[in-house]
């Protein structure tokens with residue numbers, strides 16, 4: 491097994507003349523929980539999308555699992571994009587199995603795992619509920635489960651805490667810890683330091699398009715200015 495699940499080197503992206511991401515490098519240790527922290531518009535989403543090969547960088551490279559191109563390992567990745575979306579007419583269980591099937595998981599196994607995940611999180615009561623009847627937060631939990639139901643080696647979550655009430659935020663934390671215990675690597679973005687502090691082994695801070703810090707949470711505590719550390723919890 492490689493030491494790093496993600497190795498991003500000098501990632502740079504322009505939108506027109508605007509440099510949305512400027513020379514961002516980071517390495518996510520295999521099996522770790524890694525946070526990309528920064529204010530809205532800092533360039534987190536664009537960085538994650540380049541790391542996963544969803545968009546091409548103008549400069550720099552991203553390699554996964556010890557040197558592989560992201561496009562060649564799609565089945566080993568679970569991704570929750572910033573823009574959420576599920577088919578509103580599907581029931582939770584079907585939506586999860588459907589997302590698994592898109593990643594090559596057998597349909598009945600997907601349904602079985604969907605039920606197991608929902609039960610583990612205390613969400614049995616919504617398993618046969620249609621997405622359109624759910625709160626946004628609950629639909630987001632369903633999409634989150636759908637994005638990891640195929641047991642990916644690397645889980646990338648874009649602002650997963652946004653839009654969740656405190657109970658679902660706790661469920662998300664539980665899921666992240668559980669997936670790490672299974673051996674997965676988790677990379678997630680957030681603009682709230684408290685989320686990173688509670689969960690992450692390491693963090694990178696991106697602000698105004700560039701990486702401003704990389705290290706452990708303890709190092710961040712010692713170094714980062716108060717206003718970055720104590721962004722209020724949503």
Ligand code: ATP
Pocket residue numbers: 505510528529530531532533534535536537572649
């Ligand atoms: P947020 O959480 O608000 O999405 P972010 O840190 O994820 O913030 P990005 O979404 O990566 O930031 O956006 C970085 C900057 O690039 C922002 O100023 C955004 O407006 C701009 N940007 C992102 N995508 C595009 C695009 N397709 N075309 C033009 N500008 C873009």
